Amino acid sequence: MKTMLLFILGILLLTATEIAKVYFIMPMPGSQEAETIDFAYWIHQNSWFIRIAGWLLIAYPTYRLLAAPKRVGRKTVVLALLAVYGVVFYLFNFRFLAEKMFYQPKETVMLDLKASKIPADKVVLGLVVNGQARAYPIQFIGYHHQVRDTVGGEPVMITYCTVCRTGRVFRPLVGDKIEEFRLVGMDHFNAMFEDKTTGSWWRQVNGEAIAGPLKGQYLPGFQAEQMTLQAWTELHPETLVLQPDSTFKEQYASMEPYEKGKVKRKLTGRDSLSWKPKSWVVGVERNQAARAYDWSQLLKQKITNDSLAGTPLLLMVASDSATFHVWNRNVNGQVLHFTVDSTDSFRDRETGSVWNRHGVCTEGLLKGKKLARIPATQEYLHSWETFHPATTRYL
Known part of the structure; x- marks a missing residue:
């Protein structure tokens, strides 16, 4: 009996280790709400030691139980538990790992607008580095989670989390070294x-190392903008555009409805109601203050005047219902107030000048002036409020 109990204890230890190694870093029931990252990292780092201990624990009992004569029932139980x-072991090491579900492109092909096959209405993450512009369709980077490129002579790491709807771009530098990264969970x-070098875990939403030797450090980032390819090319006609990797046709097809919020999956689907966990919001940070703006409300209003931490803001959603901008309403020391003028244009009350959807004044006293861009992101409400716990809501 003691031999069987020892065997069962070892099997439980081994099985629990394999499950825990994945459970705490994958979207499984109850796994993502608690503060368990340190424990998850400890399990990850020590899993081989635990496995060896477990294998040693069951080695002798397994031999004794299988070698015992006329113990068919026990032998069946032992073999069944070993099979389980x-x-x-197979499922949690070869099927349920993030890196086994999402792969980086085998080749990164960037083409100019004449050669590109990407439709103009596709939503992209736009990036400019040292005067060079690039556009990365969300449909592609959303599947890959990570795409590596060189822009303006700088190595860049374009990342996207479909569960949070967060697109971020980083310099993949740890110290002075260009680092390799894998999606871990x-x-x-x-x-x-x-x-690859230190095994530290880095959060996609802000580039922070949250576990491992480099905990507390941040990857340097680039400011990126989300809009339709049409809107991006109006600003940057010389842009290059990421093309699909033919290896991942099926995966891209499953991602096609995502950018429009038409995916029906629980983790990545959009809630069309306001202020729900899966509602879209535009998030803005200024001087350590944060605010969320409901996407449905922004769509309805088209133009939203607000102020955050002393900065007068203008939020605008274009007629394509995908492109958005946030600007500073202060022009030459004067705070302007804006109203909708016509499709994709707006007018300031103070001078009556007309501005286009890129924040450039096209008519009036301020013609030629350009509103200063304020960094902003579109993401799910649960993501914004999780990583900005002191945020306010624009109501």
Whole structure:
């Protein structure tokens, strides 16, 4: 009996280790709400030691139980439990890992607008580095989670988390070294990467190392903008555009409804109602203050005047219902107030000048002036409020 109990204890230890190694860093029931990242990292780092201990624990009992004569029932139980452990080991090491579900492109092909096959209404993450512009369709980077490129002579790491709807771009530098990263899982529903050199885990939403030797450090980032390819090319006609990798046709097809919020999956689907966990919001940070703006309300209003931490803001959603901008309403020391003028144009009350959807004044006393851009992101409400716990809501 003691031999069987020892065997069962070892099997439970081994099985629990394989499950825990994945459970705490993947979107499984109850796994993403608690503060368990340190424990998850400890399990990840020590899993081989635990496995060896478990294998040693069951080695002798397995031999004794299988070698015992006329113990068919016990032998059947032993073999069944070993089979269960084998299945768990396979599933949690070769099927349920994030890096086994989402792969980086085998080749990164960037083409100019004449050669590009990407439709103009596709939503892209736009980036400019040292005067060079690039556009990365969300449909592609959303599947890959990470795409590497060189823009303006700088190495860049374009990332996207579909569960949070967060697109971020980083310099993949740890110290002075260009680092390699792999998708390892998620924390609080946000994608998480592991660097090859130190094994530290980095949060996608802000580039922070949240576990490992480099905990507390941040990857340097670039400011990116989300809009339709049409809107981006109006600003940057010389842009290059990421093309699909033919290896991932099926995966891209499954991502096609995502950018419009038409995916029906629980994790990545949009709630069309306001202020729900899966509602879209535009998030803005100024001087350590944060505010969320409901996307449905922004769509309805088209133009929203607000102020945050002393900065007068103008939020605008274009007629394509996908492109948005946030600008500073202060022009030459004068705070302007705006109203809708016509499709994709607006007028300031103070001078009557007309401005286009790129924040450039096209008519009136301020013709030629350009509103200063304020960094902003579109994401799910649960993501914004998780990583900006002191945020306010624009109501």
